[in-house]
Amino acid sequence: MARVKLDNYVVPDAPRLGARGWLRWIWRQVTSMRVALILLLLLALASIPGSVLPQWPQDAAATRAFLAEYPFWGPVLDATGFLDVFGSAWFTAIYVLLFASLIGCIAPRAVHHWRELRRPIAATPRTLARYDGAGPETASSTPDEALAAARAALRPRAGRLGALTGYRVRVDRREDGSLALAAETGHVRELGNLVFHASLVLVLVAVAYGTLFTYRGQAIVVEGRSFTNAVVAYDTFSSGALFDPSDLDPFTLRLDSLDASFSDTGRPLHFQANVTFTEPGEDPVEETIAVNHPLEAGDAKVYLQGNGYAPVITVHDAAGEVAFSGPVVFLAQDAAYTSTGVVKVPDVSTGEQLGFKATLYPSFVEGPFAVGSVHPDPANPVIEMLVYTGDLGLDAGVPQNVYTLDESQLSPVQDADGQPVTLRLALGETVELPDGLGSVTFEELPRYGAFDLRADPSLPFLLVAALLTLAGLATSLFASRRKVWLIARVEDGTTVVTGAAYAPAHDAGVGAVLERAMAAAAGRDPAPAAGETEQA
Amino acid sequence: MNTTDLSVMALGGATVLYAIAMVAYAIRLARVADDKVAAKAAVREPVAAGGVSPAEAVGSAPAVPAASSPGAKARKAAGIARSTTLVGALLHAVGLTARGIDAGHVPWSNMYEYTISGSFFAVLAFLIIQRKRDVAYLGAGVTGIATVSLGLALTVLYKDVDTLPPALQSYWLVIHVSIATIVTGIFAVSFIASALQLMRDSRDTGRRWTGDRVRWLDAVPSAANLEALSFRLNAVGFVLWTFTVMAGAIWAEHAWGRYWGWDPKEVWSFVIWVLYAAYLHARTTQGWAGRRSAWLAIAGFTALIMNFTVVNLFFQGLHTYAGS
Ligand code: HEM
Numbered sequence: 001m002a003r004v005k006l007d008n009y010v011v012p013d014a015p016r017l018g019a020r021g022w023l024r025w026i027w028r029q030v031t032s033m034r035v036a037l038i039l040l041l042l043l044a045l046a047s048i049p050g051s052v053l054p055q056w057p058q059d060a061a062a063t064r065a066f067l068a069e070y071p072f073w074g075p076v077l078d079a080t081g082f083l084d085v086f087g088s089a090w091f092t093a094i095y096v097l098l099f100a101s102l103i104g105c106i107a108p109r110a111v112h113h114w115r116e117l118r119r120p121i122a123a124t125p126r127t128l129a130r131y132d133g134a135g136p137e138t139a140s141s142t143p144d145e146a147l148a149a150a151r152a153a154l155r156p157r158a159g160r161l162g163a164l165t166g167y168r169v170r171v172d173r174r175e176d177g178s179l180a181l182a183a184e185t186g187h188v189r190e191l192g193n194l195v196f197h198a199s200l201v202l203v204l205v206a207v208a209y210g211t212l213f214t215y216r217g218q219a220i221v222v223e224g225r226s227f228t229n230a231v232v233a234y235d236t237f238s239s240g241a242l243f244d245p246s247d248l249d250p251f252t253l254r255l256d257s258l259d260a261s262f263s264d265t266g267r268p269l270h271f272q273a274n275v276t277f278t279e280p281g282e283d284p285v286e287e288t289i290a291v292n293h294p295l296e297a298g299d300a301k302v303y304l305q306g307n308g309y310a311p312v313i314t315v316h317d318a319a320g321e322v323a324f325s326g327p328v329v330f331l332a333q334d335a336a337y338t339s340t341g342v343v344k345v346p347d348v349s350t351g352e353q354l355g356f357k358a359t360l361y362p363s364f365v366e367g368p369f370a371v372g373s374v375h376p377d378p379a380n381p382v383i384e385m386l387v388y389t390g391d392l393g394l395d396a397g398v399p400q401n402v403y404t405l406d407e408s409q410l411s412p413v414q415d416a417d418g419q420p421v422t423l424r425l426a427l428g429e430t431v432e433l434p435d436g437l438g439s440v441t442f443e444e445l446p447r448y449g450a451f452d453l454r455a456d457p458s459l460p461f462l463l464v465a466a467l468l469t470l471a472g473l474a475t476s477l478f479a480s481r482r483k484v485w486l487i488a489r490v491e492d493g494t495t496v497v498t499g500a501a502y503a504p505a506h507d508a509g510v511g512a513v514l515e516r517a518m519a520a521a522a523g524r525d526p527a528p529a530a531g532e533t534e535q536a
Numbered sequence: 537m538n539t540t541d542l543s544v545m546a547l548g549g550a551t552v553l554y555a556i557a558m559v560a561y562a563i564r565l566a567r568v569a570d571d572k573v574a575a576k577a578a579v580r581e582p583v584a585a586g587g588v589s590p591a592e593a594v595g596s597a598p599a600v601p602a603a604s605s606p607g608a609k610a611r612k613a614a615g616i617a618r619s620t621t622l623v624g625a626l627l628h629a630v631g632l633t634a635r636g637i638d639a640g641h642v643p644w645s646n647m648y649e650y651t652i653s654g655s656f657f658a659v660l661a662f663l664i665i666q667r668k669r670d671v672a673y674l675g676a677g678v679t680g681i682a683t684v685s686l687g688l689a690l691t692v693l694y695k696d697v698d699t700l701p702p703a704l705q706s707y708w709l710v711i712h713v714s715i716a717t718i719v720t721g722i723f724a725v726s727f728i729a730s731a732l733q734l735m736r737d738s739r740d741t742g743r744r745w746t747g748d749r750v751r752w753l754d755a756v757p758s759a760a761n762l763e764a765l766s767f768r769l770n771a772v773g774f775v776l777w778t779f780t781v782m783a784g785a786i787w788a789e790h791a792w793g794r795y796w797g798w799d800p801k802e803v804w805s806f807v808i809w810v811l812y813a814a815y816l817h818a819r820t821t822q823g824w825a826g827r828r829s830a831w832l833a834i835a836g837f838t839a840l841i842m843n844f845t846v847v848n849l850f851f852q853g854l855h856t857y858a859g860s
Binding site: 048268294459 | 699701702798800804816818821
């Protein structure tokens with residue numbers, strides 16, 4: 001490294017800062033309150049694009065659409081992390097620095113606080129003129145008795161815990177013959193502050209731990225079917241870096257029925273999956289899973305995330321053989337559950353492969369210009385479909401989306417006028433395909449449930465850390481930090497007491513404490529707490 | 537009259553009363569400021585007139601209220617303001633309760649309901665503080681905010697009662713959203729205190745707001761007192777907001793299977809939290825205490841309002857039911 005002359009700006013003639021000196025200087029800056037403040041502001045600012053721009057982890061489809069719409073700015077924003085703000089290098093840098101600052105800040109303060117707790121409190125200042133005072137007042141007792149009474153009124157508690165939560169008091173006989181009492185409270189506030197900041201670190205550690213060990217899978221299960229908890233059984237599965245697939249409990253879940261109720265206007269009222277849950281070696285148990293009511297399955301939870309229709313469709317090919325039969329998952333496109341789905345029939349005994357692009361209308365109505373569904377309940381289920389022949393492209397080995405048809409090697413079946421043929425089937429109906437291609441039957445209309453399974457071993461730790469954060473914060477903000485001083489001296493044979501108190505500006509209660517101590521010293525009843533008047 | 541009409545009429549009545557209270561509080565502030573000027577003049581006058589006793593000076597100056605009734609006009613305005621606010625709050629409570637009974641669930645499940653309950657909690661927070669200390673100078677701001685929010689709610693945001701969507705059918709709706717709504721009320725009051733603090737500070741230092749038309753600023757407490765008040769409110773608000781965010785995370789874990797997903801609503805809750813944390817730090821940072829920290833509190837409240845309005849209406853996310 002080239003030797004640059006780097007001077008300490010504070011002391012012009014200071015010797016050059018070596019590498020260690022610079023490191024120390026940088027560290028002191030990083031752990032300063034001002035830098036912490038600036039980092040907090042940066043953190044707030046940096047989060048905002050994450051709510052304005054589409055984000056990959058939250059909505060990949062919207063992000064892709066955004067990239068397509070803005071061919072210049074899209075890739076620029078993508079490359080600079082703006083489409084994944086909370087995983088971007090700059091966002092990470094801000095919070096890592098902030099937490100470095102946090103640790104560098106609280107560690108020395110914790111040591112300091114520990115020493116402070118064991119050290120005697122500071123003596124009463126020589127004069128109280130600088131503070132909000134009370135008195136002078138005369139007392140009929142001796143200075144010792146007066147201050148003993150004041151001390152009792154402040155109710156100091158013994159022991160370290162007492163030092164933490166109550167007043168700590170010291171009484172000194174001073175050179176001028178007066179007796180001075182100093183009382184202090186506020187350690188619990190500092191402790192709360194330390195607990196709060198330390199718990200923030202715990203929260204971060206718990207989150208990181210969870211990220212490493214969590215797993216999450218999505219599976220769609222049709223009524224009457226079962227699902228086994230294994231990585232291969234999921235439609236999508238993601239997990240943390242240290243997750244071990246053999247950790248999955250091999251339970252099975254059978255969807256007995258899915259209840260979906262809607263108001264007359266089609267507003268969703270309630271969704272509930274009735275399932276039979278079987279853990280290996282255990283008897284099957286009947287359970288329900290609903291929105292806001294997940295099922296606990298081992299260390300994981302199973303959530304009902306969605307539902308829809310999976311019409312059972314049977315296709316006979318030109319030879320009259322059953323080429324396809326089974327439920328096909330349709331995705332709801334609107335509030336009335338108008339749903340779309342795709343049937344792929346690769347295994348025809350003769351001729352070309354068949355494909356269907358279908359739309360399901362649960363409560364079908366036909367208007368003069370359009371058709372539609374008026375309600376999500378299956379009052380009059382009708383499927384309309386377009387038929388394609390050709391090559392489905394399944395043999396290329398590329399995994400295909402089951403909800404879309406790759407039309408590149410398919411052509412729609414047309415009628416005599418060259419228009420694509422639209423088939424319409426009501427529930428239970430069979431319709432012949434054109435050109436003798438076979439027939440298609442709409443057999444049944446079961447519902448399906450879309451389930452999310454998720455395990456995160458960090459949750460209990462996270463909860464504890466969060467509760468500690470909250471407790472520390474409340475203590476730190478609501479506990480008071482006060483100092484009260486009384487000086488008693490003998491003037492012309494009578495005891496005269498003066499007092500003063502010090503607390504942050506927002507603490508309006510300190511006056512009452514001073515008054516209580518003064519009243520005890522003077523041997524009178526405390527004045528009723530004067531209504532705090534903020535206004536002149 | 538059915539419950540729906542009762543709710544709407546009570547809320548309409550509350551709006552009108554708050555508007556009256558706002559005017560009365562504003563008049564009171566102006567009168568208190570006038571009285572202060574007059575009192576100063578009354579003290580100065582004897583010197584100028586050369587030995588006239590203060591009592592005579594008061595008697596000879598018609599603009600100055602009689603010594604026996606200092607601030608009579610201010611007190612009258614304050615009385616009107618106080619009683620209209622109280623009755624307004626009662627009607628407001630009736631309107632909220634009727635809405636809750638009508639809907640069959642807690643009245644904070646969409647924007648119309650947040651707005652009518654959030655403004656209620658702002659007025660309630662004000663009334664509670666008012667019991668312990670004289671904060672009548674906040675009255676115009678609080679009733680002003682309540683008037684505008686209720687007015688907007690009834691005219692623009694109004695929605696007929698409806699059943700709760702499945703996502704909201706949870707006791708967490710009571711815990712999480714009620715605290716969030718209460719915090720909004722508390723932060724609204726402290727926002728007014730911070731705004732007054734900045735204006736008063738500017739006036740005292742001769743920067744802005746120096747004209748005679750804002751003489752009422754002399755009738756609000758000193759900037760330091762306003763800062764102390766807004767800190768106490770912000771401290772309560774911040775603890776409750778921390779709780780709100782945590783409760784929201786627990787609910788999200790319960791409903792969606794993840795406790796945090798950077799959904800727009802979550803992003804903004806986080807931004808609000810960080811801004812108020814920055815405010816708390818700024819108070820104890822050299823060069824940031826006072827004006828700058830007050831600006832941070834205002835930024836925090838602005839973000840809070842954003843979260844209730846822009847984020848609900850325009851940003852896509854799991855919380856979209858809120859906008860409906
Ligand atoms: C994750 C980042 C941080 C957050 C969210 C945070 C939050 C807070 C909050 C809410 C308070 C007010 C409550 C209380 O008094 O305990 C506070 C106070 C405080 N923080 Fe932090 N803090 C962070 C980082 C830091 C850092 C890096 C430092 C050191 C440079 C620091 C030093 C302090 C100090 C000294 C106080 C007490 C201020 C007082 O006397 O009122 N904090 N912090």
